[in-house]
Amino acid sequence: MNIRLLTANEIECRVQTVKKNGCSVLLYKDARCDMRILDETFGVLGWQRTHELINGNLFCNVSVWDQDKGFWIVKQDVGTESNTEKEKGQASDSFKRACFNLGIGRELYTAPFIWINLGPNDIKENNGKYYPAITFEVKEIGYNANKEIDRLVIVDNHGVERYRLGTQLPSPTKTQKTLSEAQIKRLYALGKKAGRTQEKIQEEVYKRYHCKPLELTKQQYDVVCEGYEKIGAKNDKD
Template identity: 65%
Template sequence: MGKNVEIPLLTAEDIECRISTVKATGGSILLYKDARCDMRILDSVFGIYGWQRQNELIDGQLFCTVRVQNPETKEWISKQDVGTESYTEKEKGRASDAFKRACFNIGIGRELYTAPFIWITWKGNEYNNGKPRIDLKVKSIKYNSRREIVDLVIVDKDGNIRYSMTNKPKKDIPLKKDPIDDAFDLAFQEIKEAKSGDDLASIFNRWSGLQSSKQFISALTERRQQLGIFKSNEIDAKTV
């Protein structure tokens, strides 16, 4: 048998920032990779002749299968996942999303699931008429031996640090009269936007303070069923 192929960890340049939950005081940020990043890494690791992709409709859902070839044994391995449509180009969005998910299964960018909860506080005129206007990027990112994120710095277009995992200002966490309400709002918004079982597991683990809430568990279970995922040991253990 050949050696396992090492999938490189994403660099700061590979990762993009997307605003998730939006409030008047600030917003939560999700880290993601695009399809071009996946293709570049597939080319780098397996060569342009060493991987394939195929889309197919199964029960009305668009799936993507990515096949990669072991450079030593020449054996082909397949990974498949389903995509969800985007807000703009539905079919193109589904195809791209399915491809990116299949690449997650191969191991490309899986470390993003270890990202912390990221909250950015708006400054100046960054929030107008209910919409945020801000460009963010990852300045630096570090991982431990388990391929988990241990340090992360996000900056705006002017280079100002807006989030630091190891030196996060307390004021970056908005608190109102009832902090648990904000926690519920943010957690439920993340659940609504979850696109895979791994997303839901990450949300479940990150919001440990809500794990005793029946409402929180119910929302996770409902989203899991919407995605067609019928088994989750961690979540099921809390719903017994």
């Protein structure tokens, strides 16, 4: 029974705690990943999943067929409720935990404490509580001979590297002004042709890049202008 290690695109990042200067991140796998690896390792007909209630708690049994021994090997674990869908959350969580017992994704237990520094553009505040304005994903991961994580790179949803195992990355600072007044006037003019007010343009820029129009990089500026140009041209034709 040779269960492979998780690849970078199979691992997801979940923000655990958020403070004004940064956040901690946990690595996890979802149930679809477990099912895919079970299919790969044991075949579609080589495993099965059942659930049962024990003392009011929902347990999952994941059974895999051992060809050499000629019988089913069963791994069991209990699930916890989710914040949204109680029964579905328990079923999914118990299944993922049972798969951990089987060895799928067990390498995630070797993950280090992950702290990502956040800058002013990365944080939202509501009633004194802080929330990340960006998301994260694993770009690279590697393992040593003991199946322990020894390489880990995490990027944000803009592709910017935010964490590298063994390296202290600097804290982000507020994006500095990069565009000229003439460029900003052109941006607003193109936005107006596309049916956007200045307030709407500012809202759309912040939603996409988490900064003010004046703080866009040249590359981001070109993308936004091109988008408004296409919408404006379509409006002219209509």
